[in-house]
Amino acid sequence: MSSRVGSSTNAPGIKVGIEIHQQLDTASKLFCACPTVLREDPPNYSVKRRLKPTTSEMGDVDSAALFESVKQKSFTYEAYEDTVCLVELDEEPPHDMNGEAVQVALTVALMANMTPVDEIHVMRKIVIDGSNTTGFQRTAKVAFGGFIMDGSERITIQSLCLEEDAARKVSEEREGITYRLDRLGIPLVEITTGPDMHSGEQAARVALSIGRLLRSTGKVKFGLGAIRQDLNVSVEGGARIEVKGVQELGLIPSVVEMEAQRQIALLEIREELRRRGVSEVRSDPADLTATFRSTSSKVLRKAIDGGGRVFGARLAGFAGLLKRELQPGRRLGTELSDRAKTYAGVGGIFHSDELPGYGITAGELEAAAKALNAGEGDAIILVAAPLEACEAAIRAAVARAAEALVGVPSEVRSANADGTSRFMRPMPGSARMYPETDVPSIVVSSERLEAIRAALPEPLDAKAERYVREYGLSRDLASLIADSPHSPAFERLVKEDSVPAPFVASTFEYTFKMLKREGADVDSLDKEQIREVLIMSSRGALAKEAVPEVLRWLASNKGKGVTDAIASLSLAGTDESLVRSAVEAAVSENIDLVMREGERAVSPLMGDLMKKFRGKVDGRMIHSLLKEEIARRLATK
């Protein structure tokens, strides 16, 4: 299998496009004055709602909407009194579009060589999975027709939209889904590239470039979920498949490769079906409950005992094809099963390529095949569930089998952590948008664009170069800090507060990461406190060695100050005279060693003194005092 993965990367006609969603770090949400904060503390209250699909502008119910409506669900929305308002609750009309977010979107557009529209119009995009309380997402096209370079290759940037982020899914039950409204309304920039990339590696590279371009504005959020990538993948003869929810850049190459591999395998299956002369897939489901009345299969047993049924259907000409692997561990049968799960809410289906097995005996299989009129070349599928679910599951699975004759069904898939993907929903029609009449349009004046163009942010590569040049940072550290959310704080500390650049950069990039690994919540540290700690340390008022300890203490003692940390960690009160007398005492106690070893006595004495003063006094101070004292004694000998 692994060799296939490699070869499919270079499959002819592989095309990849990326859609990047980046949360903006604006002071308030896109259509209300709530702050853009995600919270983990318990919500204050919740609201229960239902959504109803409406006919789309083309007069028919959009397939995605229809699909979601199949799953009749109720939605619970959790909210906070102080950071969620009536706008997120769909209880108040949206306010004007956030000007700060528009500014960032226009800035990114110009950096990506795009043409902004003359007037921004907000649209309502129907999304009825409950993730928006309104049943639609507000989104606006800000710019289009740009490009970025990937080496010497030009990658089209087709579109830049500014939209509201959806609510955050907290849990999903059979009856409904619970969402939290903290995320709903956070501004998102959506950037869509053309299908210009030809490999997963290239797609990952371009995604990284776009991510860095976004970060250079200094106005984007960091952390898990702050940037999300969707991929559009197709191979020649296949179909455009949207793979959603690729959380990490590192996963992009394998997602692309495995999708290409899946499409190629599906095309092979189509050819095989043609060779076999299969030209249609009919659904003639039959109730096989009687056949399995005394089965020892746990799954079937449980369904039958619970009053459910066992249904089966024949897939004529499909023998052996359902076990054909499409992606590692995922077969054509899995695709059928996924459809049945999503549309009918069943646990899955069994197919004859994996039977006998799962407690189903050869005898039972034979009887089922006989009941379904299935011969040698046919496959059969089985499902056990309540009557209605059985019918829906067979319908969905047979429909998927029929699509094998087409090759690759156009659909939206959801990425798994291993790079494989599973069915999510059919590809939505394009016509599911209509104007948001509650929000006035925004004219983008050429004066505004000129002003933005005149002050475009420094690209991150240029910034890293400058850090090497101006501050003498190593290339690695320079590029880390240039890419990091701490870069404005870094520059301020170095430029305004004259704290040594390597110390500041390594604190932000290395110390912070270390503390984070240990579980300290350093992301929530107050910026001014961090600054205070670093300034104190650089002025000698706090030992360098104590910096991680102080930061750790501050991270777990919210609301307390740096002086509290110093007092609590008993780092205070060690002034130079105290150290000096300790040094003098140590030298006196070890005068023989000093006389014998001379300056070399510094090292052994240093160890004891450091033990005594660790974290309270800078090691360099002890070192120089010790050297000084030894020199004095040697001189007076």
Add this chain to the structure above:
Amino acid sequence: MSGKGSQPSSYPQRQQAASGYKGKALDVITASGVQVGDALIAKNEKLSVSGILMPRSELDDDRHIVIKLKDGYNLGISVESLTLQRLQPEEPRRTAPAVEAKSKPGLPKVAIISTGGTIASRVDYKTGAVSPALTAGDLYQSVPELGEIAEIRTEILYSLLSENISPENWKSMAQSVYRQIKEGADGVVITHGTDTMGFTAAALSFALQDLPVPVILVGSQRSSDRPSSDAYLNLKGAVLAASRAPFAEVGVLMHKGISDNGLVIHRGTRVRKMHTSRRDAFKSVNSPPLAYMNDGQIEALQPFRARSGGKLPALKADFDPDVVLIKSFPGIPPDMFDPLIHRGFHGIVLEGTGLGHVPEKIFHQIRRAIQAGITVVMASQCIYGRVNMNVYSTGRELLSMGVIPAGDMLPETALVKLMWVLGQTTDKLRIRELFSSEIAGELSQRSAYTEGRE
């Protein structure tokens, strides 16, 4: 949000050629010989886009036109050096097949009278324009469950935003209800814009006395184009109440809270819109609601007038529109009453402060008004509680002038009631007597504690 924002309501009535366009933009469109809805390529010095020419909000400037791109997004393009080139017409639009009105036989008959507002309206998803559409077929299509509840007959009376509804309209609504009941309706639902639904509810309560069946006014706070609209649940609840409720009164049915899991029916004379946008904007004031409705079950909260099948209501639908409502405030200029007295209005409802007071500075004007034959009544801007003009000397002085206290009536109900009273009689004594007696649950002698039930 309620669907009457910048664009919607006026589109259907507007001239086709260039909806919403004016000035320079209109000139460019006209000169290019294109129309709204045409597929075209629009090009100026900066942008070149192909799409469909869309209507424009009448409030927007005349320097841009709106194009819908293939991906569904709209954008504005400047008319500065703009050229428009028409493309082949796009495929004709498919429209939803008409659904035949069908319902199970033997169900109660409910008449739905549409007066406008966002409930039971349809949206043109292309333009975002909301237009009323209320054939029974449309209704069954958008809320199929209605066919399980009742046999529905529909009547489109108006298509009015409720701020434009006048006492004239109350009269024809009352007449329509009367006719529907006469023709055998087991209950009547009136869809209505929410802004003045409370006023209409009060008006119908006075105009339709001795009702044999329920008359339920229903609205929605979220337009029905959005999947989250409260219209479906409210409309379903209203039809259920009209067909099954044990009471024969005018009620207003809306969401009980901001969740989609409870409805409330308010007595028509006791209800007030208390929030600009929330689903549960309507509250009963100085009285518990008539009933709650949970999962289709109706729970009555207070005594009511019971159904009396086969009878007809007493139709008393005349209103005198020459009544004004004036809110007292610190520094209210006394001479603002001059034109009112001069014009010869028939009634003034004062929305006084506290227990029913106005500044002494306007006393002489009130005295003049009463002497000129104007009926002056006093309600309180506190909204909650009853007026009592005996506690302070200002109140006593107003009483002695002839001001009629409105008891625990809502100021809006007092206004509607005074219009109705003046529409019934011109006799001064009779006016005072009618206004001061309870007619449709609008007034009570007891002030009950109703906390938590509103």
